[in-house]
Amino acid sequence: MTTEALIIAIVIFTLSTFLGVELIGRVPPTLHTPLMSGANAVSGITIVGALIIAGSDLGWISTYFGFIAIVLAMMNVAGGYAVTDRMLGMFKSAPKEKR
């Protein structure tokens, strides 16, 4: 990684953090648990790194590490999205006629 690439990456990271603060600051307390598990699933994006490592045929150590990383990240992704969906499915609003 060159210094320029690092700077660009830092810029992206910083701006995304501010974007995240804006987006998440608007989530009502009622949804904080699904927000957390949903965000958790998003952090499973590290699966991309795991796939590259495991699939690139770089020797057995990298492949082995890659396998572990895929299992961990995939549990995070699959488990995170599924449980968030399961929770959000429970949130129902009151029937309209009851006021």
Next chain:
Amino acid sequence: MPGWLNQILYLVSAVLFIIGLKRLGSPATARQGNAISGVGMLIAILVTLVDHTVVSYGVIAAGMVVGTALGLWQAYAVKMTAMPQMVALLNGFGGGASMVVGAAEFYRVFESGANIPTPTGVVMQLSLIIGAVTLTGSLVAFAKLQELMSGKPITFPAQNASNLLVFLATLALAGWQVSTEVPLILPFYGVCVMGLVLGVLLVIPIGGADMPVVISLLNSYSGIAAGMTGFVINNEVLIIAGALVGSSGIILSRIMCKAMNRSLANVLFGAFGATAGATGATSSAGLTVKSIAPEDFAVQLAYARKVIIVPGYGMAVAQAQHQVRELADLIEKRGGVVKYAIHPVAGRMPGHMNVLLAEANIPYDRLYAMDDINSEFDDADACLVIGANDVVNPAARHDKGSPIFGMPIINADHAKMTVVMKRSMAAGFAGIENELFYAPRTWMLFGDAKQSLQKLITEVKQA
């Protein structure tokens, strides 16, 4: 697939994450938002799989099948009361995955005999350290929440000093690796091991009641770790997604701290026991509580126009949510309005109580955050406190000697009549007397919450 197309598709996936998070801002669109975010993840995975650097698929297929199966099994088997543990565990896996990717990248360079340029070195060390801390810290949090280990803070002399020492040693090893630029095995292992130890050390002194803050923070770390991995493998979607998650955790831990009137530093480094010993100036000596029979309270509830229910974690422990809903339905059928007042720390993680109530089919538009409903207690005919204690203690407003002084509380004492359901007169988590129990308009309804609610239901039906 040409490189630029890859980049564009990664950008699409990042945009879908952002739209997904935005849609999580309202209960009506949240489920759709989660699905949109999931599509973003699917795109990122597919793009990576057809990437030209990926040449062997056997290990990938095996890893994905195992990970998906375990993840889905966990997601559908978990009880809603156990959500904090599940999120803690998932945080740990995310951090662990980031750490392992960092480690694998180190090995790749090590075996190729190349050097690690300083910028790469810095981010690689960060991904290892943050990933390792997230992994073991989350496992300890999981063990505490699952009650595999005591929820009490584990402390020893000079704890903060020795933690600082471990932290500095980790940084020194990382600095050594970065400055030599030649990949070295010793500092690599050193950093990994020290990072793992640091994660354990940081979480063991934190009590079970503070775990909402800790898992929020670890959530943030798992995002930052993914972001750092993005720096290492130079992938923008990891950086963007990691930063989004990182900020979400920071916001949630700040909200939790505010709700407990404590600073993040105090939660992390000041084991709570220090102040809990000095019980408040309030003494129960000479004060008596009034108790009420279910049949008497049922009459009040049957004719109440506005009832506010204050649920606490004790209600979830007693598994009484469904009885609560049944009672609320009866009151509403008789023309009353039932609302729920939810303190931010009512459950074991941010928003936990809302999920528990939603599971019992209580409509989300009846659930009110503390700040939104506190002004409504004055015209509430009855307030029913179930399994909550410290969050309704008026001492937090005026008693400077109380450990919870300054904590924002729910105005349960402002209602025309307040009934507290409680097993016995034992003190709450902080071990302090609750002034509310002795207030002139408060009555105690002793017994198991589920059974008491059942009696109320029967009586209201007959009223």
